[in-house]
Amino acid sequence: MDGGPDTLEGDDVAAQQLRAEQLVVDDVYARLDALRTEARAQLEQVRSTPTGGTHQARSERDSFATLYADRLATYDAVEQRLLFGRIDVHEGGRLVQRYVGRIGMSDAEHTPVLTDWRAPAARPFYQATAANPAGVVRRRHVATRDRVVTGVEDDVLDVDRLDDETRAGLSGEGALLAALGEHRTGRMHDIVATIQSEQDEIIRSALDGVLVVQGGPGTGKTAVALHRAAFLLYAHRERLARSGVLLVGPSHAFLRYIERVLPALGETGVVSTTMATLLPDVVAGAHEQPAVARVKGRASMAGVIARAVAARQRVPERTQTVRVGSHELEIRPDDVAAARSRARRAHQPHNAARTVFVRQMLQVLARQYAQALSSEVSGEDMAGIVEDVRVERDVRVALNLLWMPLSPEGLLRDLWSKPHRLAEAAPGMSARDRALLARDPGAPWTEADVPLLDEAAELIGERIDPERDRAQAQAEAQRKAEIAYARESMQASGAGGGMVSAETLAARFADTGPSLTTAERAAADRSWTYGHVVVDEAQELSPMAWRVLLRRCPSRSFTVVGDTGQTSSGAGAHRWGDVFDPLVRGSWRLAELTVNYRTPRSVMDAASAVLAAACRRDGVTPPEHAIVSARDLPGALRVAAGSLEQEVALARELGGTVAVVAPVEAVPRLRERLNAPGVDLTAPLVVLDPVESKGLEFDAVVAIDVGRMARGDAYVTMTRATRRLTLMGDQPAGLPVE
Ligand SMILES: Nc1ncnc2c1ncn2[C@@H]1O[C@H](COP(=O)(O)OP(=O)(O)OP(=O)(O)O)[C@@H](O)[C@H]1O
Structure with missing residues (x-):
């Protein structure tokens, strides 16, 4: 023909x-x-x-x-x-x-x-x-x-x-196959032209409730989560533009990898962060041992933090005396207990409730002082006497010791560095677990500390700073007036149905303070609550981390995407029900993605076989659903025949991006050997550990010692390549024989 x-x-x-x-x-x-x-x-x-x-x-x-x-x-x-x-x-x-x-x-x-x-x-x-x-x-x-x-x-x-x-x-x-065949660039692209019907169902699913999307590697979970964020901002702009959308990803490299997708879809109102950087003032960059992360991530740690705070609201065993002028006043256990009950009944955070406690105790001491002065005291005199008692150093020290002003960082540092503090707050914890948590007071924070710091901040409240409180109240009143005005003028002109909200306008152009978008203000404010939260690689989050995120979104409107087959964190999830039943029973729903658009079929089949073997080894149930790849390529799975340098050179011949993925301890040496420092995903060659490679993809991957990796890490490593996976060193059990 x-x-x-x-x-x-x-x-x-x-x-x-x-x-x-x-x-x-x-x-x-x-x-x-x-x-x-x-x-x-x-x-x-x-x-x-x-x-x-x-x-x-x-x-x-x-x-x-x-x-x-x-x-x-x-x-x-x-x-x-x-x-x-x-x-x-x-x-x-x-x-x-x-x-x-x-x-x-x-x-x-x-x-x-x-x-x-x-x-x-x-x-x-x-x-x-x-x-x-x-x-x-x-x-x-x-x-x-x-x-x-x-x-x-x-x-x-x-x-x-x-x-x-x-x-x-x-x-x-087929436009889809053409899109899948393109070389990778180190940046994720939108899939708006080729969204598949099972993906579209999820993207357009209702805003309310917790939507959990389970999908194997490469099934488009990240793509779907980002397109859903854009869809929700379009369909519910009034509700979401004001409160913003929070996107939580596994690493900064990942956030850089996806950062172009939402702007290309016309959306900028999304705050993206990792759990490690969620708190505005906390730098949590240190590595945590999985066993420690597991203990810190348990839901029962909420009780430990609550007890640690409550332990700073003390009732002394015996009466103490304090000197005011030439008189001795008594701080009696009964009076302290009554003042503490009253302060606790106020249901305020620790630092704010402390004011109630101190006021009450000053009244008690002032009455004793007036009696000691043996004078008839009028109401006005009484105010003076309270003041006399308040300024006395002895009194201040004694009351502070009974109800100490706290900071979340100070509380946690004490818990980790003073064994008696931890024992007091965690009476049910085993000595072994308590020993795991011990560390120097100067040690840097880790990602696993972040949810605990947030929990503590919630119970402790703001730091005590009356000057700042006054300034904040003024600024808030001014902002409200500006928003009201911006809204009126937008309504009067018929503008504002599109890309900006009245709040955004008011905030950017307030005469006082910097010009901030809703997203920028939200990111800087620990107590900000969002209209919707999107979580990627959600299998890695601990129960304590989920508590933090639920606080960030009281309306419980979540898109959660992840794969329990890829879990590598010690505190992560292996069943979605274990995570969400205790938190939001009855108001979460599960959707599944089943087609892998990244990994060639032969590679995906091998990764599934390795995962199943590892599950048997670890005594856990393998994932129920087989993942089907949308395409295959001849020679996509290769067992190395040459040296590392030769294999990398072969991989580079394919064009596009190449990653060498190896166990974490081998990474520094390999970076030096291959002259590929840092994690620049747009570089032609990067060296990563399995956790760093989460959520990313490359044209070719050279995977080293997969046989020595933990179950989730091996599965993640084997499913990052779009064209070829080369296995070197220790081979994983379960690989299909040619
Ligand atoms: N409908 C689609 N059209 C074109 N490409 C798609 C489509 N769905 C997914 N892809 C592509 O498949 C690849 C994998 O998608 P994505 O990273 O979202 O998967 P994932 O499920 O998050 O993977 P993992 O859990 O392994 O990190 C990406 O390159 C993405 O652009």
Whole structure:
């Protein structure tokens, strides 16, 4: 059939299709340019308005400047692959063509020309299948580069309803396979053009409640979590833009790896962090032994912290005396117990309740002092006497020892460095576990300390600083007034349905303080509560870490993605029910992803076999669901024949990125040997330990001594490659024999 008339005809049809789509793409970009010009002109006009006038006039001007600047930023962010799909769908008795893109746009006459991928009307683009076409006759993927149509790919969903002309114009082998075959760059890309139907279900799932997404390696959990964040911000902007969305990832390298995805989807209102950096003032960079992390992560540690705080609210065994002037006053156990009960009844955090305790004790002591002075005391005199007692150093020291002002860091440092403190707070803990927790008072914090510091901060409350409290109250009142004003002016002008909220505007342009977005303010504030929280690699989080995150989102609106087969933290989860039943029984739901879009089939099958063997060895149940790979490549799994240098050179011949993954203790030596320092994912070669490689992917991976790795680490290491996995050194048990 080489070069026959049929082929020529096919080529002509394909060229015709490209030309037809190019006309549509030209129109859509022309509209984008017009909107850009309009926004730029509006921005210039606002900026050229004189800057004088009242504070409110300035605030209004700045609000609009931000609005237009944000619009411009969005238009710039969607420049590449603005339009990527089309559906031909039967609606109301006729066949409608609808184009799908990164944002929605209408022409000057308000006729829609492009449907936002998140809008309900775009849903059939992702959901329609041959078994359930939902009126869609054809789905077309339109590939573009720099505004030029480079290809069209068709899925026919309802062949019977296809007319002859359309049938002749069908083309394409599959946009998904083309996307999967691309070289990796060290940065994650959005998958907006090729979201699969099981993924789309999750992305558009309801906002409320805890949605847990379990999926094997490469099933798109990270991609789905990020697209869901963008979808939720689109569908629930009013609710979420004000409170923000928190994204928790496993490492900074991972956050850098994904950082371009949300802006490319037009979203900037997301705070991304790791558990180690969640607290604004705490640097938790030290490594923790898994056995220690396991103890620190137990839910029972909440009780330990609570007892440690309560132990700082003491009742003395015997009466003590304090000297005020020339008189001795008594601090009696009964009086202290009564003052403590009263302070505890106030249900305030420790530092705030301390004020109640001290006030009560001062009254008791002042009455004794008045009696000692044996004078008749009027109400006014009494205030003076309380003051006389309060300023006495002896009294201050004695009351401090009974109800010490605390800081979370001080409390935890004492617990770890003073065995009697830990014994007092953790009477039920074994001596072995207590010994595991012991360390020097100057030791740096670890990630496992963060939830405990947060728990302590919750019970202790703010540090005592009256000056700062006054300043904060003033700033808050000012901010509220500005938000109210920004909201009014946005409503009056009909603006603000899009990218910014009144709060964002008010905060950025407040005369006092720095210009901060909602996301920036949220990140700097420990007590901020978010509208939604997304957690990736969620299997690694301990019960104590979950308590922290639940506090960050009282509405309990979560997207949690992870794989219990990949757990490597000592405190992590092996069953989702173990995590969420105790915390949110009845209000969590499970969704599953089953297709691996990263790892070639032969490699995935080998990784699954190794995981199953390791589960048998460790006496745990292997994962129930087999993961199916979307594609395979010949020679994807290789057992090394040459030296490390030779194997790395071979891997590099594939093009794209290469990672050497090895047990943590071998990493420094290998980095030196291969001259690949640091974790720069855009470098052609990186050396990582299994935990650092979590969530990442590379064209080729050279895995060293997988046989010596823990179960989860081995599985993670074996599933990072998109093209080839080379195994060197100790081989894992369970590898299928060739
Ligand atoms: N629908 C899709 N279209 C194109 N590419 C996809 C799709 N779904 C996932 N991918 C690609 O598959 C790869 C794996 O996705 P992702 O990292 O989100 O998986 P994961 O489940 O988080 O993996 P892991 O748990 O192993 O870290 C990425 O390169 C992603 O872009």
